[in-house]
Amino acid sequence: MKISKENNNSKQKDIKKLIEYCNNNSDESIEQRISNWNKVLKTAKVLKDPANQALAAEKLAFIYFETKNTEKTMGFLNQAITHYKVVNNLERIVSLEINIGVIYLQMHEFSKTIAQYEKLLNTYKLENENFQILYQHLGLAYYFLGNYPEALKYYKKTLELLDEEKDTENLSGLYNKTGMLYKILEDYSKALKYLLLSSEIRERLNDEAGYAGSLNNIGGVYFDWDNKEKALEYYNKALNIYKEIGKDTSIAGTLTNIGTIHSNDGNYEKALKYFEDALQVSKKIKDDFITASTLNNIGALYKKKGNNEKSFLFTKKALEYKRKVGNKEGIFVGLQNLSIDYLALGNIEEALEYAQQCLEIAKETESDSYKYKTYSIFTDIFKKQKKYKKALDYHIKYSKLKAVVFKKENMDKIAEMQVRYETQQKEKEAEILSIKNDELAQKNKMIEEKNQELQDAIEKFNHSEIRYNFVTEEMEKSIGTTLVGSSKAIVEIRKLITLAAGFDNINVLITGESGTGKEVVAKNIHKLSKRKNNKFYAVNSSAIPETLFESQFFGHEKNAFTGADTLNIGWFEVADKSTLFLDEIGTLSGDLQVKLLRVLEDRKIVRVGSHQEIEVDVRIISATNINLLEKVKEEKFRVDLYHRLATYVIDIPPLRERIEDIPLLLRYFVKHFSNIMNKKITRIDEKLENALTDYDFPGNVRELKNMVERAILISNSSILRTKCFIIPNVQEEHPENESLLTLEEIEKQQIIKALNITGFHRQKAADLLKVNRKVIERRIKKYNITR
Secondary structure (H helix, E strand, O other): OOOHHHHHHHHHHHHHHHHHHHHHHOOHHHHHHHHHHHHHHHHHHHOOOOOHHHHHHHHHHHHHHOOOOHHHHHHHHHHHHHHHHOOOOOHHHHHHHHHHHHHHHHOOOHHHHHHHHHHHHOOOOOHHHHHHHHHHHHHHHHHOOOOHHHHHHHHHHHHHHOOOOOHHHHHHHHHHHHHHHHHHHHOHHHHHHHHHHHHHHHHHHOOOHHHHHHHHHHHHHHHHHHOOHHHHHHHHHHHHHHHHHHHHHHHHHHHHHHHHHHOOOOOOHHHHHHHHHHHHHHHHOOOOOHHHHHHHEEEEEEEEHHOOOHHHHHHHHHHHHHHEEEEEEEHHHHHHHHHHHHHHHOOHHHHHHHHHHHHHHHHHOOOOHHHHHHHHHHHHHHHHHHHHHHHHHHHHHHHHHHHHHHHHHHHHHHHEEEEEHHHHHHHHHHHHHHHHHHHHHHHHHHHHHHHHHHHHHHHHOOOOOOOOOOOOHHHHHHHOOOOOOOOHHHHHHHHHHHHHOOOOOOEEEEEEOOOHHHHHHHHHHHHHOOOOOEEEEEEEHHHHHHHHHHHHOOOOOOOOOOOOOOEEHHHHHHOOEEEEEEEEEHHOHHHHHHHHHHHHOOOEEEEEEEEEEEEEOOEEEEEOOOHHHHHHOOOOOOHHHHHHOOEEEEEOOHHOHHHHHHHHHHHHHHHHHHHHHHOOOOEEOOHHHHHHOOOEEEEEEHHHHHHHHHHHHHHHEEEOOOOOOOOOOOOOOOOOOOOOOHHHHHHHHHHHHHHHHHHOHHHHHHHOOOOOOOOHHHHHHHOOOOO
16 A cells, blocks of 8 residues: 555654553553554554564563563564664664573573574674673573583683673672582582682672672582581571571571581481471471472481481471472482382382382483383382382383483583593693793883883983872862862752752752763762661663563562572662662653652562562662753653652753863872872873863763873873873874874784783783783774784
């Protein structure tokens, strides 16, 4: 059907209104939302509008994801990707391709996850953050497939990409996962190394639950390493923290771990007490899995003590809970143990009954391992009954199947050991190379130090003057509040911060251009408020996918959806009694605005997968670099949510409107980065100050900070001059015949020189240039530096 120009314009207006309606009515029923977005999709198709076809298909995909309709989700995701390819929206294509991998992961289709991500790696030029996601998920997929060396490889790749300062929480989690992988691979010294790193970060972040989890895992490594004293030490440390924060699930698990150590030592009474305490906690929280495990431990303990009656009683109770959970492996082991124990007591009828149930589980799971173990039980039962023909038949079945299973297990073991050996050899080679690079770097360092001493002597001779005092007493006070400046605007903002801090239940909205320091202001409000003793939590609202918003902010229960293997505490619950900073609040979609508003009004959250309301006492400080009132007028931001967030507004003017703060900020950043890079800067050239105060800084304080960092990195003088800065429309005077290099060329040459000296050893090159290794890695990528 051909559409006239007028009709086409009318439909364009219709589709725009329809999209706005869909975004503003995200609280409607799922059926209604599907119907609305289908209308958008059909209208966009008629208009031959691939951008809106892609948008509608993407929205439909995530709505069907909520309903756990995987087939529809995948269908619309692929449809959205097809349309995004037409409009060449690479960012959305990559994002949706990653989501497909996540869905495969949640479906336990681990091989498909790997294939999906390998396709992504081979097809698209990806950003650093995309590599982080892909490598982590690949590690997870290989972990669940039991390919631990490959999982370890991808976890290590992720670790190389993480920034130690920006990605601290993610880093602690990856250290923990890496440590647990080494534990599985029985490399206990490396397991401890990574788990201790994880525990140090979590302790520094005041992440009590995470810190206790790391301690618990360290205890597990010592247990496997047969160091019971150390295992008990770390288990008890973890237990004390879990009790303080009331994490009952972890309390039960740790009590069981301690009980197991005492049981293995033959201290049955002490072990029984810990197991009974664990049972009491698991029943209180209604965790059937832990209850089953604890009952099983108690049954095994009574068996060791020779009390068969109680042993059977607790083992049967454990089996009931295992059936509730649906843990096939646990059910099989329970049935197997009961059958063997009844046979030992001469109760053939019961032994046969439980053996028959074992066989049913073996057939249901198609497990050859379960089958041959069950055939072994039948062999023993029929021998006991003197039915030797049947016993022989089952023994033949047992022998044949066991040989097949053992052959496969041995082949897998050989392959695993081969990978371990190759990994170990590579690590040894890398260690030898590192030692050689260290020796070379040490020699070069001595040469550089001598050169620097000579340079310093020359500078002192040329500029015999008192060392410039960068930070005045007044500025020290400013730095103490992490808000540097003496302009009227900054003085007024300090007053507003003090006022806001005095009323710690009102919400604050901080506005200002990107880079003006909105998070710094938020942190100062928190530090001066009654909530200062609790941690400040910052979340970038735009970085959280719409589908994960509820899970991230409100948390989810264990098994709330596919892949929710553990309980997750959301940001509102984590920040209880503290401050939650929501950056880029203006980017929230209509759906998410409704969900956030409900929490701000009720001060209650409900975890995904639960119906229980949880009261939260959270102070919300939000920030935006866009005009929210304009968005309210355009009906793109809810007016009721705006008034909830903007009870108190602090506007930070751009740096170009407070140029008197530039010299103070310059001195602060020079001192900060020269200390970090161990550079001696004794004076700032007056021409540089003038040039900076004449510049309008579209990137504000963040741009000035980055300028100074770069200048300190490439400076080889104790005087900081204009030539070390890239300031648009400002040129340094040079003789006409002098051949000039750009700052980027100078920086690139210095980095190449350092890399050549150290044999392309990045850490040693960083040490040589006295910068963080991450700086070197970013510049290598930026300048495409290769060996």
